[in-house]
Each structure stands twice: as C-alpha cells, then as structure tokens.
Amino acid sequence: MDGMCLTEMEDPAEEVQEAEEGLVGITFGDVGSTSLQCNICNPADKGEYVMIDHPTAGLVLGQIDQIERKTNVSIEKAMELSEGKDVEIEETMVGHIHVIGYRDSRGLLKIPGNPFRAGEKILLADEKLIRDVLGLKNDSTGAYIGKLQGHDIPVSLNINSIAQKHLSVLAKTGSGKSYTTGVVIEEMMKHDVTMVILDPHGEYSSMARPGNVDPSNDFDVKPHGFGDIMTEFSPNPEINPGSRPLNFTFKNMRAIELLDMMGMSKTKSNKTALEAATSRLEALKGYYGIPDLIQLLKKNEEDDMSSMIRNLEDLDSKGLFSPEGTRMDEIVQKGKTSIVNLKGTPPDVQGFVVNRLCTALFELRKRNKIPPMMLFAEEAHNFCPQQGKIESSEIFQTIASEGRKFGLGLALITQRAAKVDKNVLSQCNTQIILKVTNPNDLRAIESSVEGITKDMTEEIQRLPVGEAIVSGGGLSEPLIIDVRPRESQDGGESIKVV
Numbered sequence: 001m002d003g004m005c006l007t008e009m010e011d012p013a014e015e016v017q018e019a020e021e022g023l024v025g026i027t028f029g030d031v032g033s034t035s036l037q038c039n040i041c042n043p044a045d046k047g048e049y050v051m052i053d054h055p056t057a058g059l060v061l062g063q064i065d066q067i068e069r070k071t072n073v074s075i076e077k078a079m080e081l082s083e084g085k086d087v088e089i090e091e092t093m094v095g096h097i098h099v100i101g102y103r104d105s106r107g108l109l110k111i112p113g114n115p116f117r118a119g120e121k122i123l124l125a126d127e128k129l130i131r132d133v134l135g136l137k138n139d140s141t142g143a144y145i146g147k148l149q150g151h152d153i154p155v156s157l158n159i160n161s162i163a164q165k166h167l168s169v170l171a172k173t174g175s176g177k178s179y180t181t182g183v184v185i186e187e188m189m190k191h192d193v194t195m196v197i198l199d200p201h202g203e204y205s206s207m208a209r210p211g212n213v214d215p216s217n218d219f220d221v222k223p224h225g226f227g228d229i230m231t232e233f234s235p236n237p238e239i240n241p242g243s244r245p246l247n248f249t250f251k252n253m254r255a256i257e258l259l260d261m262m263g264m265s266k267t268k269s270n271k272t273a274l275e276a277a278t279s280r281l282e283a284l285k286g287y288y289g290i291p292d293l294i295q296l297l298k299k300n301e302e303d304d305m306s307s308m309i310r311n312l313e314d315l316d317s318k319g320l321f322s323p324e325g326t327r328m329d330e331i332v333q334k335g336k337t338s339i340v341n342l343k344g345t346p347p348d349v350q351g352f353v354v355n356r357l358c359t360a361l362f363e364l365r366k367r368n369k370i371p372p373m374m375l376f377a378e379e380a381h382n383f384c385p386q387q388g389k390i391e392s393s394e395i396f397q398t399i400a401s402e403g404r405k406f407g408l409g410l411a412l413i414t415q416r417a418a419k420v421d422k423n424v425l426s427q428c429n430t431q432i433i434l435k436v437t438n439p440n441d442l443r444a445i446e447s448s449v450e451g452i453t454k455d456m457t458e459e460i461q462r463l464p465v466g467e468a469i470v471s472g473g474g475l476s477e478p479l480i481i482d483v484r485p486r487e488s489q490d491g492g493e494s495i496k497v498v
C-alpha cells in the first residue's frame with residue numbers, strides 16, 4: 001500500500017494529468033463579469049457547471065450555455081470537399097459560459113462587480129462549490145424531489161415556499177406529470193402537510209401502497225406506502241370501491257347550478273320555475289332534497305315540467321346529495337391526505353363537486369375551522385380554463401390570489417399550460433416543467449415563469465421522461481433535475497395496447 005502511494009506521489013506525469021483532468025478550457029477575447037468564452041480543450045457538455053478564479057471574488061460558479069465548433073471550412077473549401085479533394089480542416093471548440101455567482105461573507109449570492117481575467121483556467125466545478133452557490137443543502141426539512149442532473153447532489157425544495165406560493169407541474173401528456181406530482185406529494189406527506197387532491201382519473205389512490213422501486217437505485221429511495229395517512233373520497237363509491245361517499249346538502253343549491261348539472265338550457269322559464277320551487281321549500285322546512293323539489297314541480301300546472309322532473313330524477317339517482325353532506329372536517333384532517341377520486345364522474349358534475357368543495361375549503365380556512373393545507377388539482381385546465389367561465393373558475397382565481405394569506409396552497413397540474421387561466425397560472429411561484437412541445441404552451445410557460453430563458457425553452461422541448469426543470473421553491477435559479485423514483489405505487493402507468 002505504502003509503495004503505491006509513494007509511486008503516485010512521486011510520478012510527476014500523473015500529477016500533471018490529474019491537474020488537467022478537470023480543465024475545460026481557457027478564457028479568451030473580451031472578458032466580462034457575467035459571461036465569458038473559452039476554448040474547449042477537454043470533453044465538456046452544454047449545461048455543465050464550471051468554476052473560474054476571479055481576481056477579487058475568488059472561485060465563481062458558471063454554466064456552459066453553448067458549445068460551438070469554429071472551423072476554417074469556407075464555401076470554397078466545402079466545394080473542394082464535395083469534389084473529393086483533400087482539404088485541411090482546422091477547428092476549435094468554443095464554449096459560451098454564463099456566470100452564476102459566488103456566496104459572499106454573509107452567504108448572499110453575488111455576481112462579481114468587475115471582469116474576470118483573460119487566460120484564466122475554466123475548470124469543472126467541484127460539488128461543494130455547486131452546492132454552496134446553488135444553495136443545495138442536505139436538508140431533511142425540504143422536499144427531496146431528485147438530483148441535480150449529472151451530479152450526485154440531492155435537490156430539495158422548501159416546503160413552505162411550495163405550499164404558500166403555489167406550485168404548477170406542466171408537461172405534455174405522458175411526460176411524467178402525475179409521477180412527479182406523486183413524488184412531491186410523498187414529500188409533503190412525510191412532512192405532515194395536510195392535503196386534498198382532486199384526482200379526475202383515480203391515479204393517486206395507489207400511493208397507499210409501496211412501489212416496486214429498484215433496491216439498487218442511485219437516489220436512496222426505499223419503497224413506502226402511505227395508506228395510514230390517506231383517505232379516499234368519491235362521488236361514485238360504487239365505481240371506486242374503498243372510497244368514502246362524497247356528497248353535499250341540497251339546501252342552497254342555486255337554480256343555475258342545477259340547470260348546469262342537468263345539462264338543461266338556462267332559459268328564463270326554467271330558471272323561474274326552479275327558483276319559485278326552491279324558495280317555497282326554503283320557507284317550508286329545514287332540510288329538503290330533490291324528491292321534495294320534484295313533488296312541488298309536479299304541482300305546477302302552468303308549465304310542462306316533465307323534462308325537468310326526468311332530469312331531476314336522474315340527478316337524484318347519482319347520490320350527490322344527502323341530508324348531512326360529507327363533513328369538511330372529515331375530508332381535511334391535520335397531517336392527513338384526502339384523495340377526491342372523480343373517476344366516473346361526468347364533467348358537469350365534476351365542475352359542481354370541485355366548486356362546492358373548493359369554496360368550502362376556502363371559506364373554512366378563512367375562518368380557521370380547518371388546518372392550513374394544500375389543494376392539488378390534476379387536469380387543472382378543466383377547473384380553471386383560460387377560455388370561458390365555468391363553475392369553478394372563480395374559486396380557483398380566489399384561491400390563487402388570496403389563498404396565501406389564509407394558508408391555502410394550490411398545486412396545478414396540467415398538460416395544456418396555454419389552456420389554464422393565466423391569472424391563476426402566473427400566481428404559481430414554484431414550477432416543475434417536464435417535456436413540452438406545443439408552441440402555445442411554451443409561450444404560456446415563458447410568460448408565466450420567472451427567470452426562464454430562451455435557452456431553457458429550447459431545453460424543455462427535448463427533456464426525456466424523468467428529467468425536469470425546476471424553478472422557485474427556494475432555489476436560487478432554475479435547475480435541471482433527474483426526478484427521484486417513487487416510494488409509493490405509481491397509478492399512472494401507461495396501458496399497453498398489445
């Protein structure tokens with residue numbers, strides 16, 4: 001052993017090789033304090049973190065934005081090549097680097113106030129500098145969502161920042177939105193965050209069971225099910241066995257809401273007939289339900305109520321109403337998660353359920369009747385669309401703009417960023433963006449995500465499944481991460497057709 005160390009130390013050739021190992025290149029040309037260029041003398045990739053010594057600031061972190069191959073191949077030389085002639089080609093690789101900064105003595109992220117030196121070495125950044133400058137602490141109080149792409153550095157988001165300032169998870173279909181949202185939810189559950197998850201496809205109930213993560217995974221993730229702190233509710237317990245019934249009192253139902261749910265046109269005569277009947281019921285007794293309303297309508301001899309009665313009977317058969325209604329303090333329990341499984345619930349009924357539920361959550365939170373919590377909305381474009389107003393549009397706008405004051409955080413998950421109300425989307429200060437290719441969605445992301453560069457928009461279109469760009473959530477700048485595997489069972493696995 002001793003002999004080996006001695007040889008290593010005494011071999012000058014090896015020492016030189018070690019010193020050069022991390023060398024990316026040397027700065028040249030006009031040198032600024034926010035961007036630099038260098039030749040590339042060792043293989044390096046776009047996105048790589050590098051470090052440069054600055055005359056006064058010391059070691060500063062940067063990142064390679066672009067690598068270009070500069071050549072002397074002119075059009076004339078290209079023509080000679082196409083004629084099969086021998087042409088000598090000279091080429092140099094040039095790297096363009098943007099400066100991220102350094103931490104000053106107070107720990108603040110700073111960019112040097114004066115330029116770097118030309119002729120300075122650009123080295124691959126060491127992990128300690130990356131962690132320090134990007135503020136990536138090994139922090140058990142954060143939400144561990146993955147590792148910095150290409151590095152063994154865990155990335156954790158600040159849980160309070162996610163919950164208070166709202167979250168969006170944006171990606172085209174099949175890119176891993178639900179999988180990644182599941183990772184965030186697992187972290188929130190481990191940190192006792194109270195949650196309600198609006199789940200149109202019934203994908204999240206599987207989180208009750210441990211997943212089948214590869215035991216030798218690089219992320220230190222172990223299988224874990226969360227059944228002990230999860231409860232599932234559904235307006236359709238027969239379609240979603242194991243879920244508790246979610247229903248509402250019929251009292252205070254407005255004529256317009258009823259017509260919406262029955263898919264009936266909101267004509268003056270329909271509205272008047274319903275309003276007259278409901279206000280009579282209101283005056284008559286405490287509790288009333290759809291059968292009481294039907295009875296009254298049957299007595300209406302002036303108008304033909306047969307189609308309205310048929311629709312009301314149909315609505316009654318859906319079991320959405322009960323004398324008591326599901327209690328909100330049963331759905332929202334401190335440190336617990338409730339899945340609202342809307343699988344099998346028709347879209348117009350989903351609109352009603354989501355509106356009633358979210359309005360109740362907001363009102364109760366305002367009066368501090370339920371604990372501070374986070375509301376997740378999958379397929380959010382269906383609940384707060386950019387075009388057209390639906391039942392739940394207004395409550396989503398209210399929660400997005402006022403929820404923070406009252407300890408009600410919002411997480412929007414959508415495959416169509418452009419189709420979500422941009423007033424709601426722009427209130428989400430933490431973003432997890434997976435692959436997006438639709439130009440309208442990319443524009444919507446660009447305009448609602450702070451600090452996103454043109455380069456990143458390019459990157460978003462090429463992200464493979466499992467990689468995400470994360471911004472906000474306490475990070476000093478947007479980062480590309482490898483999403484960690486799920487601890488719990490993933491309910492969104494694609495179904496093979498053959």
Ligand SMILES: Nc1ncnc2c1ncn2[C@@H]1O[C@H](COP(=O)(O)OP(=O)(O)OP(=O)(O)O)[C@@H](O)[C@H]1O
Nearest residue numbers: 173174175176177178179415466483490492493494
């Ligand atoms: N980080 C990951 N690691 C491993 N598998 C993943 C990862 N992300 C996604 N997947 C897999 O990719 C597939 C699609 O993921 P997911 O269902 O989350 O996509 P989605 O964006 O929610 O799609 P949809 O728009 O259809 O809801 C699933 O089979 C999922 O298991």
Ligand SMILES: [Mg+2]
Nearest residue numbers: 177178179492
């Ligand atoms: Mg999904």
